[in-house]
Amino acid sequence: MDRRVGQPVHEHVEQAIRIALESTTQRRNFALVRDGARIVPQLTATGNMSLLMPADGAVEKAIQDPLRLRPTCWPFLGDRGQIGIRLSQKIIPTYIALDFARPTVSTSYAPQQVVLWGVVDGGANQLIFDKGLREYRDATAYLGAGPRESLGFTFLALADVEYDPSLAFPLQTYHVKSAVIDSGMVFGIVVVEIRGNWGGGRTSVCGLRIHGQVA
Numbered sequence: 436m437d438r439r440v441g442q443p444v445h446e447h448v449e450q451a452i453r454i455a456l457e458s459t460t461q462r463r464n465f466a467l468v469r470d471g472a473r474i475v476p477q478l479t480a481t482g483n484m485s486l487l488m489p490a491d492g493a494v495e496k497a498i499q500d501p502l503r504l505r506p507t508c509w510p511f512l513g514d515r516g517q518i519g520i521r522l523s524q525k526i527i528p529t530y531i532a533l534d535f536a537r538p539t540v541s542t543s544y545a546p547q548q549v550v551l552w553g554v555v556d557g558g559a560n561q562l563i564f565d566k567g568l569r570e571y572r573d574a575t576a577y578l579g580a581g582p583r584e585s586l587g588f589t590f591l592a593l594a595d596v597e598y599d600p601s602l603a604f605p606l607q608t609y610h611v612k613s614a615v616i617d618s619g620m621v622f623g624i625v626v627v628e629i630r631g632n633w634g635g636g637r638t639s640v641c642g643l644r645i646h647g648q649v650a
Contacts, residue, residue, distance in 0.1 A: 462530060462646040466498045466625075471523035474498070478519025478626050480584045481511040494518060497640045506534040506642030510544070514632040517582045518640060525623040526647030528553065528611045533598050534642025535605040542600035543635035549596050550630060551611070551645075552582055553622035555589040563618050564591060571614040582628040591615065593625070600633060606642065621650040 466472045474494045497509040497518055509518070531551045535542070555564045564572075568591070581590030596609040625645060632638045 464532075464644040465522040465524055465526050465647060466520050466643055466645040467523065468495055468499050472498055473521045475519030475521050475624060475626075477586055478517065478582070478584055478624070480517055482513035482515035497643050505536040505539060508536050508540065508639040508641035510540075510637055510639045512637050514547075514635070514638055515583075515629060516638060516640070517584060517626050517628040518643070519584075519624065519626045520643070520645065521624050522622070522645060525621045525650045526645075527616060527619060527650060528593055528622055528625065528645060528647040529616055530608050530610060530644075530646040531594050531596065531627070532606060532608040532642070532644035532646070533596075533640075534607075534644075535598075535600050536639065536641050537600065537605055540639050540641075541635060543633045544637055544639045545600035545633050545635075546598050546629045546638060546640060547632050548630040549594075549598060550578055550582070550592060550628045551594040551596075552590045552626040552628060553593045553615075553620070554624040554626070555591055555620075556623065557621075560620050560622075561589070563620050564589065567618055568614060568620075571612070571618075575612075582626045590626070591620070593622075608644075608646075611647075 479494055494509050496507040499507045535545050555561060575592045578592045578595060593611045593615050594609055598607060627643055629638055
């Protein structure tokens with residue numbers, strides 16, 4: 436096959452799949468800029484606090500319009516970082532999805548270990564956190580008490596996933612822990628923490644999506 440023809444066809448197939456996944460029959464994305472989601476700068480950082488491409492709105496590239504040939508990305512130096520996101524609405528989170536801009540970006544720059552954290556806010560949530568999820572918190576204690584930059588907030592681990600850039604399609608969706616969903620806790624701010632990549636000197640976070648049920 437002529438690679439000059441085959442490669443664009445493959446890319447257009449990926450775009451068609453992304454469009455289908457973002458259609459009205461699919462799960463709504465509450466981390467989308469155009470719907471009102473915003474980056475929380477105080478909860479956003481990299482391992483060395485230095486952006487690879489410092490520019491206004493650079494971090495928001497990770498949660499911009501996904502209906503492109505390739506997702507936009509936030510690149511940063513090193514293999515550890517975090518993105519704080521104020522969701523467009525308060526939700527009971529059910530899924531996190533991660534994308535990647537291959538083949539233009541080396542798969543060594545893809546995240547590997549990723550933890551989704553939720554900020555525990557409000558009396559009802561705090562009560563569930565303290566009493567209803569005690570066993571769950573004990574079981575996930577190995578993840579720590581929250582992301583590196585926590586600003587003194589109380590955090591709950593919502594999901595702990597491994598992204599695999601070698602799979603057939605780069606857009607991959609992961610369940611939030613069933614104990615969190617069943618608890619009915621509502622979250623308006625989440626943090627996506629990257630705890631490692633696939634060996635590259637920098638990391639690219641692309642096409643983040645947070646799905647859930649409106650509170």
